[in-house]
Amino acid sequence: MATVNAYLAYKRDTRHLIYWMIQSSNTIIKSLLATDRENAPIPLNTNGQTTVSSLVPMCELIAKHFKAVPPTIYRLFQSVIEARSAAYKVFQETVARNPDPELEKSNASHKHFLDSLTKAFEALGGMAWTSSHQTEKTSAQEADNIEEVLFANKFASLNISSHENGNGELEEASDEDEALPTAPAPQKPRPKKSTVKGKKGKRGQRAKKNKKTQKPAAIEEDALAKVPLESYRIIEDHDGLITDYLMAVYALFREWVHLRSHIQGLWRKIAYVGLNSAVAGAVSNMAITMIKRTETAIFLDFPGHDSFETIMQTITRGDPEKAQSNFGIELHSVxxxxxxxxxxxKTHLDVMEQFSIYAYRDLLDFLTDFQQTRSGKPTKRMLSQIRDWDPYLNLQRATKEQRIQWRRSYTINWLYDLVNLFSGIVVQRNTMRGENHAYERVDWSIGGPWNQHRRLFGLNEFAGVITSLAMQKPGTNIRERIFPHHVFQLQCIVDSLTVSRG
Known part of the structure; x- marks a missing residue:
């Protein structure tokens, strides 16, 4: 099941690459400033952020003064370019099938970003390195120690002196150079005090103002030293942010499909081969944690756009049924x-099934129905849909529509049992004199006061979230509070039964 989310890998490699570029270019700039403070090629970077237009100038500066670029940096470049290229290809195919002006505009921004990355790679000598390392592969040890390589390179690069050789390249400082003390900067003569009365105050204020506006290189260097690695990034415009969000969403669902398929395989082995169910339970928890990790990354990069509803609407362009023809899978022969x-x-993917949209709608319908009375009983309308569930239905002979309805009935019945069991102690206390607990304000989490009465081993956290949503007042908008890992966990629970039923 070992898998690396494509978006997380892309963000990690981009962060490492930008870190190296900024640290290297800053080292060169500080060396040049030591001899000529007025003619620095580009300003020092003090916040760890850069723009798309700054990528090429930074790489040109580094290529001019660095004798050798670490192979790790070239591989990071290749990884980032490949990730952007793969996403760009998918977005182009999507626009070709369903023209969308907004997506086309985002694709143009994506192409500009991709071209800038490629030019920066070429400016750093990437093409020459690629031609001489076509068959060379990254070792697992090097891939695991990228940060160690970057930090080691950072301190090594600080040994570059400001002496230029005959070709205009910065030479590395020798041990003797490092031992030499730095000459103090010449001090300007202190101005004489004016004897003219009435101007002393203005002149003093002007002097204080000049002191405040001056920003020594040492202070700028300290500012960058306080910036954590996680804050290094490329600043993009609105269209660039849309592209990054699309990349994150596509990567999430690719991971989703892979993990769900793996978990289904484990439950199949438990049902028909005799595998211990504890194995599937433990691996399921790992898979849920992986989805939650990606979900957290999306939240940090795109606050307010991490709910399942928003992500689902994004990947289906607002119409899940219409999106059925947008995703496919191919079988290749080698x-x-x-x-x-x-x-x-080649065949089309069932988007509704693969992206767990059926499970999400079942969960949403349950929550909406439960909120109507909060009595623990389905409404008459819902009861007419789920009461005839047949646990012995032959799913292999049933039609697709029958299987979907069978699973929906089971899901909603199971959720009713889950919430009723989890909330039972509070509901029972409300029947006692002097007890009056407002369900929508009860802390249902595992850290709440009622946790000592829980008896749902392994499901308390999930049950607490679902109960909290179900106990809200009728009409409460709970869509933004349903996150991907909630839907994924429910899907795994439902899959565990359906697999055992053939």
Missing amino acids: APNSDKTEAVH
Whole structure:
């Protein structure tokens, strides 16, 4: 099940790459400032952030003064470019099938970003390095120690002196150079005190103002030293942010499909091969944590856009049924002794099923229905839909529509049992004299006062979230409080039963 979310890998590699570029260019600039403070090629970076337009100038400066670029940096460049290229290809195919002016505008911004990355890579000598390392692969040890390489390179680069050789390149400082004390900066003569009365105050204020506006290089250097690695990033415009968000959403659902398939396989082995159910339970918790990790990354980069509703609407362009033809899967055959592949079969993905939209709608319908009375009993309308659930239905012979309805009935019935059992102690206390607990204000979390009465081992956290949403007053908008890992966990629970039923 080992998998790396494509978006998280892209953000990690981008962060590492920008860190190296900023640290390296700052080192060169400070060396140049030591001899000529007025003619620095580009200003010092003090916040760890850079723009798309600054990528090429930074790499040109580094290429001019650095004799050798670490291979790790070239590989980071390749990784980032490949990730952006893959996303750009997907977005182009999406626009070709369903023209969308907003997505087309975002694609143009994406293409500009991709071109800038490629030019920066070329300016750093990337093409020459690629041609001489075509068959070389990144070792697992190097991939795991990228941060160590970056930090080691940072301190090594500080040894570059400001002496230029005949070709205009900065030479590395020798041990003797490092031992030499730095000459103090010449001090300007202190101005004589004016004897003219009435102007002393203004002159003093002007002097104080000049002191405040001056920003020594030492202070700028200290400012960057306080910036954590996680804050290094490329600042993009609105269209660039949309592109990044689309990349995050697509990566989340690719991870989603892979993890769900793996979990289904484990439950199949438990039902028919005899695998211990504790294995599937433990791995399911790991998978849920992985989805939550990606979800957290989306929240940090795009606050307020991390709910399942928003993500689902984004990936389906607001119409899940219409999006059925937008995603496909291909079976490729590989020729013997060759890396060439040929597509032999292609089919469309069932977006509603693969992205757990059925499960999400079942959860939403349950919450809306429960809120109507908060009595623990389905409304008459809902009861007419779920009361005839047949646990012995032959799912292999049932139609697709019958299987979906069968699973929906089971899901909503199960959720009713879950909330009724979890909230039972509070509901029972409300029947006693002097007890009056407003359900919508009760702390249902595992850290709340009622946690000592819980008996749902392994499901308390999930049950607490679902109960909190179900106990809200009728009409409360709870869509923004349903996150991807909630839907994924419910899907895994439902899958565990459906797999065992064939």
